[in-house]
Amino acid sequence: MTLKLETLESWLWDSANILRGSIDSSDFKNYIFGLLFLKRANDVFEEEVENIMERDKVSREEAEEDTYIQIPKEARWKFIIGQTENIGIALDKAFAAIERENTSLESVLTATKFGDKEKLSDALLQRLLSHFNQYSLSNGDLATPDLLGDAYEYLIKQFADDAGKKGGEFYTPRGVVQLIVNLIKPEPKNKVYDPTFGSGGMLIESARYIAEQPNGKVGNNINVSLFGQEKNLSTWAIGKLNMILHNFMDADLRKGDTLTDPKHRNEDNELMLYDRVIANPPFSMDKWWTAAETNLQTKLGKDGKEKKISPNYSKVVSDPYGRLQYGIPPRGYADLAFLQHMIAVLKQDGKAGVVLPHGTLFRGGTEGAIRKGLLKSDLVEGIVGLPSALFYNTGIPASIWIINKNKTQAQKGKVVIIDASNDYKEGKNQNELKTKHVTKIVDAYDGFTDVDKYMRIVPLTEIKENDYNLNISRYIDTSEPEPIVDLAKVKKNIEELENKEKEIDQKLASFLKELGI
Numbered sequence: 001m002t003l004k005l006e007t008l009e010s011w012l013w014d015s016a017n018i019l020r021g022s023i024d025s026s027d028f029k030n031y032i033f034g035l036l037f038l039k040r041a042n043d044v045f046e047e048e049v050e051n052i053m054e055r056d057k058v059s060r061e062e063a064e065e066d067t068y069i070q071i072p073k074e075a076r077w078k079f080i081i082g083q084t085e086n087i088g089i090a091l092d093k094a095f096a097a098i099e100r101e102n103t104s105l106e107s108v109l110t111a112t113k114f115g116d117k118e119k120l121s122d123a124l125l126q127r128l129l130s131h132f133n134q135y136s137l138s139n140g141d142l143a144t145p146d147l148l149g150d151a152y153e154y155l156i157k158q159f160a161d162d163a164g165k166k167g168g169e170f171y172t173p174r175g176v177v178q179l180i181v182n183l184i185k186p187e188p189k190n191k192v193y194d195p196t197f198g199s200g201g202m203l204i205e206s207a208r209y210i211a212e213q214p215n216g217k218v219g220n221n222i223n224v225s226l227f228g229q230e231k232n233l234s235t236w237a238i239g240k241l242n243m244i245l246h247n248f249m250d251a252d253l254r255k256g257d258t259l260t261d262p263k264h265r266n267e268d269n270e271l272m273l274y275d276r277v278i279a280n281p282p283f284s285m286d287k288w289w290t291a292a293e294t295n296l297q298t299k300l301g302k303d304g305k306e307k308k309i310s311p312n313y314s315k316v317v318s319d320p321y322g323r324l325q326y327g328i329p330p331r332g333y334a335d336l337a338f339l340q341h342m343i344a345v346l347k348q349d350g351k352a353g354v355v356l357p358h359g360t361l362f363r364g365g366t367e368g369a370i371r372k373g374l375l376k377s378d379l380v381e382g383i384v385g386l387p388s389a390l391f392y393n394t395g396i397p398a399s400i401w402i403i404n405k406n407k408t409q410a411q412k413g414k415v416v417i418i419d420a421s422n423d424y425k426e427g428k429n430q431n432e433l434k435t436k437h438v439t440k441i442v443d444a445y446d447g448f449t450d451v452d453k454y455m456r457i458v459p460l461t462e463i464k465e466n467d468y469n470l471n472i473s474r475y476i477d478t479s480e481p482e483p484i485v486d487l488a489k490v491k492k493n494i495e496e497l498e499n500k501e502k503e504i505d506q507k508l509a510s511f512l513k514e515l516g517i
Helices: 005-019 025-056 060-064 077-081 087-101 122-132 147-169 174-184 201-211 233-245 335-344 365-376 435-447 460-465 487-514
Strands: 191-194 225-230 252-255 274-279 297-300 306-309 346-357 380-385 398-404 414-419 455-459
Touching: 005 025, 005 122, 005 147, 025 060, 025 077, 025 087, 025 122, 025 147, 025 233, 077 087, 077 122, 087 122, 147 201, 147 233, 174 201, 174 274, 174 346, 174 380, 174 398, 174 435, 191 201, 201 225, 201 233, 201 274, 225 233, 233 252, 274 335, 335 346, 335 365, 335 398, 365 460, 380 435, 414 435, 414 460, 455 460
Parallel strands: 191 225, 191 274, 225 252, 274 346, 380 414
Antiparallel strands: 297 306, 346 398, 380 398, 414 455
């Protein structure tokens, strides 16, 4: 049976319903994605073995050694579904065996543990495995080559919807992703990097954009190199699997905290540079520099006991990579630390797009000083104010910053500012950016012409007059004009009403007189 997207999506989501009530909905994704990969890897492995045997006229044992992904015997699907007890432990061993034989998958599959019987009983896992056994996920049984990747993205969104606020940890709404990609316009042969890649949606959408461009593909491969880093281990694993299911096996995705330990460095321990940088960092992350926690000082109190005191924060933070050139952001707001990291790893002709909370446009103190430095260096190409309630982890509005290290002559000394706060489809829990909204914003941005009550090309001299405050309402007036009052007409209407009132009074007096009152 050839699987189509609608059937595949429904089937995969039903697997989550089997888990409902046994584990927290925010954890569904970890188990479902693991089993999805296991089934897919086995089906493709079997398909590849058969093809090699037929093509090369070799034995099964010889064919198994030449497959792209190695599946050890204890990880074979037939072996797993044959288990009747300790199924979770068997799954854990299967994933560990696959990682052992495929070093590129190290830590991807074992990030989730199936062996906890309090969460996953043998009976529950049998139901789940039986459900996954309904369809083949081999390439020959999929309606299109991208089918599994599309279904995976569907699941990511569904899990984010189901998890609510927790969904914001790994998922950026697709409309927002498409908008940023269309604003920074990645090109063939680009190196594209996401320092907080989550489920990998921004990197995948960048690759899709490039695939549509001339020379965007070399054979069946998209002409792009993808890089990313993610702090959360389970989220990193989800993103890694997403890349694999979209056929980006060579994407360089690393684990770790980008701010305190950026992993992508060259042989000289210098940060790697990229053509495009794109991100949706966690909003206003607190205690973003771990040194501030580990370098607490002590002093003797009046009672003679030692007490811990926080040192001068700006002196504690020391970045060996020189990324914080425009200032050290406050301890409770990592937003402009992420932005400065993105600028530091951007090539001299590169562009970056990042989602940041609205507060970064106008907050004062050290953030104000950083913003001033960025604007004076003419790095800010554009600001797009987004609608509220687009994201799972917050209802507050956000903004997109577009950074350009190589502005055109027409762009120099100017910032494009768009108020897109009304461009959305209202939803029950989250608002949504639809294709028509993305097109409207991108067309206006690319048109580089003022649009009344929507977009302005603001000179830096005007921004300087506003003390480098980028609050959108300072530059775009969306209020409606008060209607013009025609005083003569109003006076005439009042006179007519007064005359009618006199007529009514006269008639009333006449009626009362007839009644003898």
